[in-house]
Amino acid sequence: MRSSEVTPKALYVRRRDFLKLGAGSAIALSWPSSGKAKIEHGPRLPEVKPNPQYALAEEKKNSFEEIASYNNFYELGTDKSDPSENAGKLRTRPWTVSVEGEVGKPRKWDIEEILKAFPIEERVYRLRCVEAWSMVIPWDGYPLAGFLRKHEPTSRAKYVAFETAVQPQMPGISGFAGIPFPYLEGLRIDEAMHPLTLLAVGLYGEALPNQDGAPVRIVVPWKYGFKSAKSIVRIRLQETQPPTTWSRYAANEYGFYANVNPVVDHPRWSQAKERRIGEFRRRETLMFNGYPEVASLYDGMDLRRFY
Amino acid sequence: MSRGALVPAAFAICCLPLPWLGYQFATGGLGANPVEALLNDLGYLAFILLACTLACTPMQILLGWTWPLLIRKLLGDFCFFYACLHLLTYTVIDQGFDFQAITADVLKHRFIFLGMGTWILLLPLAITSTRGWQRRLGFRQWKRLHRLVYLAGGLASFHFLLRFKTPRLETLAWMSAIAALLFVRAVAAARRRATMVQSP
16 A cells, blocks of 8 residues: 555544534534633733823722633634634734825834824723623723824815725635625724724733734723724725724614613614623613713714614 | 323423533533523423424324324424523523623614524414313314414524524435425315315
């Protein structure tokens, strides 16, 4: 027998694994909650200064493990545990972010330049998911406003569109996630320029785990989590309201504004309460997720209509 | 396996998820949101058992097997058992006995309404699943009542589908399986009627 006829070990081991998959394992494979995978930490960020204005001392922070194991990131899979299990499928180097559209100085940034463009501060924010769960997360980053101003937005820049990376090896991209890619999000320019809106590159003083939107993402704490685009590659300033992935998918369920609002329900569930991850009982959801300072952005707007 | 061992074996298998879920819940194996995981797992179990219950008669029709009929009642009872645990997890742990919130949830949201509707449909079927009730109702009436299980299968399917923000392939696969099972029985019933007409 020639050595080329010998089944390579990797192959026959795989074949055995395959044979183990009976009807029982078919159920187990599609089982919605699976065990804990080991969560990898990113490298420590140099010089992160806590911003005392956003220390949120009254709230208990969620653990790194909670923040990095329970995620919505459909490019890495649709179950909550998928993004952390498939985290390695996102490549974060090389990485560029293009800032374009209605700006005097468009620019293509390398991620290393973004990391050094402004001093990085720690801000503890509440995060409220549209699915009625929430966390408290110590983000590391800097205000998006200063970053955008560097590009000298023109008077026609009324909206800001964000685009998430599409990499063919990501399981949601190559498989079936139900939503179209690239993932698109957007903000009105005054929302993007609000001092709360963050360009985040880390959490707990470490580079973002891939499943949390590495290497750079947006954080808009008064809106449902899906508004905070992850792993962004493009920021486009424009005159018209940009299409956004979830409102295009189901406009009656997800609006462009998507401000956290306990009195406007999702068609399938109530938004009045939420479960803080790590807690047993539900707690009341706060208007604008407890950030009343943004209320003036929506003066005179019917928030039931513009949900 | 001897036929005598079939029912106890099926009983034991249907019980297995309980200690497993209990252990996972206690040791943090259900992840960062254990309440949600428990709720989903119990609902998933009830749904799978409903599909298994619905598969018993078509297996007899298509393959001529009679052993599935021996465990059909057991599977149906366990389906209801897990549906009850699912409902209890929702009302007690998830909603914390907030009956105002629960009522609003059921009335306002189709997703919750379908789940509650399924449980309500299963309730009379579970109560009358005994031989005694079969006798009391008469087989014809009993059979007519238990056709509700198809409706329960339909409602449960849509409840399961709406639980995710986007349709999942696995949910669609389960829904197609249930539809195929109903189709087999519909065809068999139509044939039976045809032969009855031909040979009075």
